[in-house]
Amino acid sequence: MKFFIDTADLNEIRELNQTRLVDGVTTNPSLIAQSGQKIAKVIEQICAIVTGPVSAEVTAIDFENMLKEGRYLAKIASNVTVKVPLTVDGLKACRTLSREGTMVNVTLCFSAAQALMAAKAGATFISPFVGRLDDLSQNGMELIEDICDIYANYPRFETEVLVASIRHPLHVIQAARIGADVATIPPKVLRQMYDHPLTKTGLEAFLADWAKTGETILESI
Secondary structure, three states: OEEEEEOOOHHHHHHHHOOOOOOEEEOOHHHHHHHOOOHHHHHHHHHHHOOOOEEEEOOOOOHHHHHHHHHHHHOOOOOEEEEEEOOHHHHHHHHHHHHOOOEEEEEEEOOHHHHHHHHHOOOOEEEEEHHHHHHOOOOHHHHHHHHHHHHHOOOOOOOEEEEEOOOOHHHHHHHHHHOOOEEEEOHHHHHHHHOOHHHHHHHHHHHHHHHOOOOOOHHHO
């Protein structure tokens, strides 16, 4: 499974990218607005840090302007993935941009039917929002399972399932068990994934025992 980081915070991206576990980044207008910078500048800086796909979302809602914005964003860097909403105009823009060789992330997916349409439109990624479905007492992971099952029936579909709106590590584990291609994870949740109290206490015990020997590994060679 690929790990994308869901943030526009450059400091967070730089720090987490150093783990060598980051395969890409997703952003949206809300995250960009929090940075206080122009969208093009933020995307350019992120693309300079991360070599994998970086999702940059259009703000237009009509086909013609989505296309203009998408083409503009795609010129910022070769690893930009243009993000479009799952609407009729968004699917039309996806089809056109994909045929032009631009990676496209179709976002705000909440049904398997929508995901099927996105794959037909040539999307590089489809982004189902599991957390928002859970908030409505629906099972977001059932949607992921449905999409993965449908895509598996059609080998010509190259669209990757990118699980979005992740709220906790269990979402990531469930998505990985189902076989989703990508999870886009908030920095806080990614850190929760490698942090465990038993790991911390176990390490402290090992180091305490080793300290009693008065040795170091290099000195023992």
